[in-house]
Amino acid sequence: MASKMPPIQELPPPGGYSKINFARVPAKKLVSGLTLFGAFVVMQFGALWVRHKVTRPLLDYQKIEMRSATIALLPFLFAERDRAALLQMRRNRDAEADLMKNVEGWEVGTYMGEPIYKTIDEDGWHEPKKFEYFEHSDPMYLRTFADCHLRR
Amino acid sequence: MRTKGFNLPTEEELTVEEINLSTPSLRAGAFHLGKYCETPSQEYMLCRHEEKDIRKCVDIGKDVTACGLEFFRKVKKECLDEFTQFANCIDQSSVDFQFEKCRNTQAAFDKCMLEKLDMHKPQHGYYCRAKVLKTDRPKPPGYISPEFPDAPKLIPIPPAEELPEAKHGSRIFVWP
Numbered sequence: 001m002a003s004k005m006p007p008i009q010e011l012p013p014p015g016g017y018s019k020i021n022f023a024r025v026p027a028k029k030l031v032s033g034l035t036l037f038g039a040f041v042v043m044q045f046g047a048l049w050v051r052h053k054v055t056r057p058l059l060d061y062q063k064i065e066m067r068s069a070t071i072a073l074l075p076f077l078f079a080e081r082d083r084a085a086l087l088q089m090r091r092n093r094d095a096e097a098d099l100m101k102n103v104e105g106w107e108v109g110t111y112m113g114e115p116i117y118k119t120i121d122e123d124g125w126h127e128p129k130k131f132e133y134f135e136h137s138d139p140m141y142l143r144t145f146a147d148c149h150l151r152r
Numbered sequence: 153m154r155t156k157g158f159n160l161p162t163e164e165e166l167t168v169e170e171i172n173l174s175t176p177s178l179r180a181g182a183f184h185l186g187k188y189c190e191t192p193s194q195e196y197m198l199c200r201h202e203e204k205d206i207r208k209c210v211d212i213g214k215d216v217t218a219c220g221l222e223f224f225r226k227v228k229k230e231c232l233d234e235f236t237q238f239a240n241c242i243d244q245s246s247v248d249f250q251f252e253k254c255r256n257t258q259a260a261f262d263k264c265m266l267e268k269l270d271m272h273k274p275q276h277g278y279y280c281r282a283k284v285l286k287t288d289r290p291k292p293p294g295y296i297s298p299e300f301p302d303a304p305k306l307i308p309i310p311p312a313e314e315l316p317e318a319k320h321g322s323r324i325f326v327w328p
Contacts (some may be wrong), residue, residue, distance in 0.1 A: 061276070062252050068279040069179050069251070072186025075193035076171060076178070076220050079213035082206040083166045090160045092153070109155035122157035125205040132153050 088133045095136040161210055171220045176243035179251075180235060180261070181227060184271045186279055189219035194285045203292050231264040 031039075093108060100106045107113050120126055134142050154160070171178070178185075186193065192215045199209040227235050238257040245253035265271045 062250065064277050064280055065251055066248075068186075068277060069182040069249075071279040072182045072193075073178055075189075075196045075216050076185075078200065079196060079216045080170055082200075082213055083168070083210065086161055086207065086210070087163060087166045089154055090163065093156075093158075093160070107155065109153055109158070115155070116153065122155055123159055125207065128153065135153070 085128075085133065089128070092133070092135050099136070159207065161207065165210065168214050168217060169221060171217060171224065173224065174243075176249060177235075177239040179249050180239040180242055181224065183273050183279075184227075184265055185220060185223050187274050188223045188271060189216060191285075192216045192219050194283065195287060195289065198285055198287065199289065202295060208292075226269055227265075230268040231261065234261040234264045237261075 097108045100108070105112050110116070115122070117126070130145070131142070134145075192212065196209060196212045196216045199212050200206060203209060234257070238254060238261040241254035241257045242249050242251070251258060262273050265273070
């Protein structure tokens with residue numbers, strides 16, 4: 001009968017159990033710290049050299065080219081701008097004369113005969129403020145000229 | 153803000169035909185244009201700088217604009233296709249009208265200008281250099297030419313043969 005067979009007892013395998021591996025396993029050391037630091041320095045100086053020899057001359061070339069085109073065009077832009085400015089000043093003066101014609105004692109360009117500048121004579125030139133050109137126009141119209149920086 | 157005594161040019165004097173072009177087109181022709189209209193441009197900028205009064209430079213300004221118009225008419229007659237391509241490329245390739253992206257169309261335009269109109273593109277950086285203009289326009293009254301009495305003067309150095317023998321060794325090699 002089966003009950004007559006001796007029971008099989010659980011025992012360690014022949015030769016005993018293998019040892020439990022609890023020792024610290026450090027990662028494989030491919031390069032030393034000094035080599036890494038050296039590589040870092042070499043890369044930094046390499047990048048500096050590339051910037052000095054390649055990138056910077058290219059950027060300078062482009063910058064000079066862009067500036068040259070602007071300088072070559074400036075007289076044409078200034079000529080047009082100056083004519084437009086003088087024309088607008090004349091229109092403003094006419095508009096003010098028309099607006100204040102019913103006010104007694106009003107002189108155009110002055111406050112009841114008192115000039116704005118005492119040290120500049122009447123025919124002397126001074127560069128007006130940008131807003132002065134738009135005195136008698138719609139304030140919303142100024143937005144069109146918000147980016148206009150062509151001044152002396 | 154101007155009184156009646158302030159002299160202004162009349163509307164007829166100020167109305168001339170303007171260069172009716174947009175920025176990409178102007179920039180496309182900028183290098184050749186600047187060379188073609190070099191004298192009136194320099195005259196105008198000098199006048200603006202010296203007189204400090206734009207009313208006195210209106211006539212020269214008209215010359216400048218007329219010269220620009222003449223140039224662009226020539227370009228329109230001879231090199232319209234190349235010019236349009238180049239301007240279009242400048243317009244659409246970058247946000248700030250760079251020439252860097254348009255080297256092919258620029259080369260075509262330069263070649264056309266050289267062959268048909270005999271206009272050379274100036275050397276790189278030509279417009280960034282300082283220039284001296286010989287002009288017939290008299291200087292404005294009260295203009296003071298700048299003088300620099302404290303400026304360092306050139307020390308006269310005789311040629312190497314006349315120099316005395318060196319006391320302490322060679323003149324060429326210096327110990328570091």
